[in-house]
Amino acid sequence: MTTSNNESSRKLTANVKAAGCAAKISSLELKQVLSSIPRTQCPELLTSLENFEDAAVYKITEDIAIIETVDFFPPVVDDPFLFGRIAAVNALSDVYAMGGKPVIALNVLCFPTCDYPLSVVEEILKGGQAACAEAGVTVAGGHSIQGPEPVFGLAVTGVINPKSILTNGGAKNGDVLVLTKPLGTGVMLLGLKGDTLSQIERKQLLDSLTLLNKQALEIANKYHPSAATDITGFGLIGHTTEMALASGLAAYLYIDELPFFACAVALASQGLVPAGAYANRNTFSSSVINLEHIEIAIQDLLFDPQTSGGLMFALQEEQAVRLLAELTAEGLTASIIGGFVEGKAGQVEVKK
Amino acid sequence: MSTDKKQDSANSLDLRGLMCPEPVLRTKKLLDQKPEGAVEVLVDSDINVMNLTRLANSLGLSLHSKEKDGGYMVVISKKNESEAGRIPHNHDVSQTASASGQKASSQKSANTSVVFIAKDTFGEGDRDFSVNLLNVFLQTILQAGHKPQAILLANTGVRLMDPDSSVRKVLDEFKEAGIEVLACGLCVEFYGLKEKIKAEQITNMYAICEYLFSADKVISP
Numbered sequence: 001m002t003t004s005n006n007e008s009s010r011k012l013t014a015n016v017k018a019a020g021c022a023a024k025i026s027s028l029e030l031k032q033v034l035s036s037i038p039r040t041q042c043p044e045l046l047t048s049l050e051n052f053e054d055a056a057v058y059k060i061t062e063d064i065a066i067i068e069t070v071d072f073f074p075p076v077v078d079d080p081f082l083f084g085r086i087a088a089v090n091a092l093s094d095v096y097a098m099g100g101k102p103v104i105a106l107n108v109l110c111f112p113t114c115d116y117p118l119s120v121v122e123e124i125l126k127g128g129q130a131a132c133a134e135a136g137v138t139v140a141g142g143h144s145i146q147g148p149e150p151v152f153g154l155a156v157t158g159v160i161n162p163k164s165i166l167t168n169g170g171a172k173n174g175d176v177l178v179l180t181k182p183l184g185t186g187v188m189l190l191g192l193k194g195d196t197l198s199q200i201e202r203k204q205l206l207d208s209l210t211l212l213n214k215q216a217l218e219i220a221n222k223y224h225p226s227a228a229t230d231i232t233g234f235g236l237i238g239h240t241t242e243m244a245l246a247s248g249l250a251a252y253l254y255i256d257e258l259p260f261f262a263c264a265v266a267l268a269s270q271g272l273v274p275a276g277a278y279a280n281r282n283t284f285s286s287s288v289i290n291l292e293h294i295e296i297a298i299q300d301l302l303f304d305p306q307t308s309g310g311l312m313f314a315l316q317e318e319q320a321v322r323l324l325a326e327l328t329a330e331g332l333t334a335s336i337i338g339g340f341v342e343g344k345a346g347q348v349e350v351k352k
Numbered sequence: 353m354s355t356d357k358k359q360d361s362a363n364s365l366d367l368r369g370l371m372c373p374e375p376v377l378r379t380k381k382l383l384d385q386k387p388e389g390a391v392e393v394l395v396d397s398d399i400n401v402m403n404l405t406r407l408a409n410s411l412g413l414s415l416h417s418k419e420k421d422g423g424y425m426v427v428i429s430k431k432n433e434s435e436a437g438r439i440p441h442n443h444d445v446s447q448t449a450s451a452s453g454q455k456a457s458s459q460k461s462a463n464t465s466v467v468f469i470a471k472d473t474f475g476e477g478d479r480d481f482s483v484n485l486l487n488v489f490l491q492t493i494l495q496a497g498h499k500p501q502a503i504l505l506a507n508t509g510v511r512l513m514d515p516d517s518s519v520r521k522v523l524d525e526f527k528e529a530g531i532e533v534l535a536c537g538l539c540v541e542f543y544g545l546k547e548k549i550k551a552e553q554i555t556n557m558y559a560i561c562e563y564l565f566s567a568d569k570v571i572s573p
Contacts, residue, residue, distance in 0.1 A: 194374070196373075198525045263529045266529045272403070273403055275372065297406070
């Protein structure tokens, strides 16, 4: 390879094949593998594997349950501190997506110490620590190994009252969907890697990637959401399908209401589409109605794997309108993007 | 920027082993240097082919691919002569290039707009201030996420394309965002800027008229 021998000059993303949540194993492959693994019955486990929840919830008492989740991925940016911060924000998000409060976290680290100076590891961990500190989470330890490609993330423990859990399966007929971050991070990260983003576009992307979903959840909890998830590796369509399936309802999405990053459509139309988007298309396109009427670039963005994506809440329309107003007033990007109706469970209709 | 001589004489690239988005970006660079001829690239995976299909569609070019040596040989070329004019009627996504097997939408995007700039200032007033104001205007369009179909430059407006102009940078950003930035050929000639502007960004009055008359909205600062 032509990689420079000068360790400090080597880019963190140099060897990375798929960045962030685009590195996820496809949902189809995962289902195939998991189907052969025997399940243990556990009455205290409040989440079911079938519903593709964001995290596992284990009941301790009638009032206390713990939330467990782990998330890690290869570098999405060359700045190690920023990478650490984004990976941690992304990992913490799964606890917020269940409606909980993260309390402690463990670092999960794989790192080729021959290829990069140790100061790079230090920066990654500092970035992770910074995100945890902002979230009020204590980093209590971790585990690190050598490997060919850097990987970082967190195992996070959160707490929740079992009655307040927000699962994928709680959505009601007539609920609408509120999304709290812009869409298109997979495409935008390719643009960032290819150095095709302007300073403004770069800033918008990084601001979104490093934004904790903490505040969005705290605000949303006032408006009694019936279901929640975070939009990550399976893309908007994947996570909407999962929520619809788990809730036994059909979903619809308003294409014109989707909050894409300003240049994401242009980048996607020029072929900056991550492999994960094609994998998500293979997995989920059969559950989508009217997809063929949508421009290809928009289709790609519907399947685009999101890293550190926003929360998506299902709730009654009048509550959603008030939630939207409060989120927007707090400076968060928020939109009502669709909703649920009676129909074939797991079906998603895209509407102009 | 000076053009690499070796690349200039070659119409093909071996892009195997490169990671996303390099194959797309390098192919685009080669196409930018070869507005006339077909280019051939060798890539590893069908993902690369699907991404190059999108690139070809966005440029109104046709694409053919076949498996070769465990990878794919992709040929991108002009569709045919009648479609060569960089005129908005050909803006629809091509059906011929759908190697990924998806049907392209034939619907024209709603409410097309073009920005028509026929002088190098925003209104009349203090010269430096008026040039700056034009810069701010264009920056704001980008930041707000407005997607005009094209930015058309005529008369002294073509001076904005001069590499020395403070406005050139934002015009390049529009280009990167997939928005056409085109300068009137007569004007470029008259103001002696022919050497400083890429041939692919120089157009004629016929194409300018086509843009203006086919747009739903023409915005002129």
